[in-house]
Amino acid sequence: GAGVSQSPRYKVAKRGQDVALRCDPISGHVSLFWYQQALGQGPEFLTYFQNEAQLDKSGLPSDRFFAERPEGSVSTLKIQRTQQEDSAVYLCASSYFGREQYFGPGTRLTVT
């Protein structure tokens, strides 16, 4: 079956612009995670959803970052007023009731 998909795969934004990154999880997966991976680093946890409920947003670096999953399926990570330090790969992962996390290919965000 289809894996986790993310769009766009690449995004270039000028500093100060807003961006929206989309994640389509595996069908039926209850849990959804967002991670940020800076160049040369491991992924860092941003936020976690169980169905439509955002249960943990402790990793969001600032109030410019916002995530939603209104119908418990597709999720959007929004970054307002982008800064250069937001440049990174944003990874989405989904899982079924506490089992293995399956990762998407990521969205590479470059802020110029």
Added chain:
Amino acid sequence: AQSVTQLGSHVSVSEGALVLLRCNYSSSVPPYLFWYVQYPNQGLQLLLKYTSAATLVKGINGFEAEFKKSETSFHLTKPSAHMSDAAEYFCAVSDSSGGGADGLTFGKGTHLIIQP
């Protein structure tokens, strides 16, 4: 708080040689440990996981890892390296089985280079 430390940001081995990638963890609760592989421009793929059953865990592509509580280690090994093993490898820790009910904490990664 949990953390993992991967020793060596780059490891180079000859094709056919033993692969050893090191991972040490810190956790205040019994940990669940994972190794992921990332190929260029792709997402992470799970190689293997330790969830408190057998201490020697076998994964995909001939990789295995041994959980050693006394050393707080979970090193990844493969007896004979193949060119297709060249990739970035990440060790991760979670306090949830399967890593699927909580965020994973990753190490910084080790880039594995295979010399022909």
